[in-house]
Amino acid sequence: MTMQIGEEIPELVKHPTTRQLVQYAGAQGDFYEIHYDQDFARSVALPGVILHGLLKAAFLGQLVTDWLGERGTLKNFEVSYRGIDQPGRPYRCRGRITKVDGAQVELEVWGEDPDGNRTTVGSATVLMRE
Amino acid sequence: MATTTTVERLRARVGDAAPPISATVEAGHLKRFAEAIGDPNPRWVGEAPPTYLVALIPVSIHLAEAEEYGKGWLNGGNRFEYMEPVKVGDRITATGKVADVYEKTGSSGSLLFIIFETEYVNQHGRTVARLRGTSIRR
Numbered sequence: 001m002t003m004q005i006g007e008e009i010p011e012l013v014k015h016p017t018t019r020q021l022v023q024y025a026g027a028q029g030d031f032y033e034i035h036y037d038q039d040f041a042r043s044v045a046l047p048g049v050i051l052h053g054l055l056k057a058a059f060l061g062q063l064v065t066d067w068l069g070e071r072g073t074l075k076n077f078e079v080s081y082r083g084i085d086q087p088g089r090p091y092r093c094r095g096r097i098t099k100v101d102g103a104q105v106e107l108e109v110w111g112e113d114p115d116g117n118r119t120t121v122g123s124a125t126v127l128m129r130e
Numbered sequence: 131m132a133t134t135t136t137v138e139r140l141r142a143r144v145g146d147a148a149p150p151i152s153a154t155v156e157a158g159h160l161k162r163f164a165e166a167i168g169d170p171n172p173r174w175v176g177e178a179p180p181t182y183l184v185a186l187i188p189v190s191i192h193l194a195e196a197e198e199y200g201k202g203w204l205n206g207g208n209r210f211e212y213m214e215p216v217k218v219g220d221r222i223t224a225t226g227k228v229a230d231v232y233e234k235t236g237s238s239g240s241l242l243f244i245i246f247e248t249e250y251v252n253q254h255g256r257t258v259a260r261l262r263g264t265s266i267r268r
Contacts, residue, residue, distance in 0.1 A: 058181045081206060
């Protein structure tokens with residue numbers, strides 16, 4: 001299978017809810033109140049509860065592993081959180097191939113809010129099987 | 131309000147390592163994690179998805195003095211490096227350290243950046259992953 005630089009990988013749209021944030025807080029063991037307590041979130045100048053950065057990272061991880069399947073292994077995965085995201089708003093995960101070097105393929109990945117802002121940006125490096 | 135002393139005291143913590151923490155990857159926890167992130171891939175029944183290690187063992191070292199700075203925490207970013215898959219039943223030992231502390235002043239005020247690095251080693255003594263995380267006080 002050929003990998004073309006610039007090629008977009010299939011997107012993944014997630015629909016996070018407050019319920020999912022509570023579920024994720026429990027699964028990760030991150031009980032920082034900005035992810036489930038509206039009053040607390042507002043008290044630290046946020047518009048309301050926000051998604052965990054690492055939940056958005058998990059969404060982007062799924063974007064990459066769904067695309068990759070059993071064709072290779074993930075070697076590096078990096079994300080920077082540039083903006084906040086609130087539950088009840090769809091979160092669109094996208095990615096694009098940026099470099100192909102033998103079996104090593106690099107992608108840029110990002111998550112977009114419904115206004116098209118890239119609130120999370122990152123990259124992934126995968127090693128394709130021979 | 132930011133004080134130089136808070137930042138200086140935190141800078142003195144750079145290089146500090148937390149005691150190693152070990153945990154076993156349990157099928158039930160892995161299932162709850164995959165459900166929480168909403169990833170139905172059957173592969174995650176036996177193998178850890180890319181960000182799972184942060185749920186297995188807490189990654190940041192508690193720095194009480196950091197809470198004197200600003201109002202709250204933000205996660206700036208995470209970088210994972212993978213050497214080997216992590217599977218159900220693996221016994222993982224994580225060793226975390228404070229890799230860097232610095233302050234940045236921008237148009238909207240000052241931010242304090244704390245960089246944590248964690249190395250994950252399995253029951254065979256092999257490093258399976260490394261994580262670098264940026265925590266921000268604002």
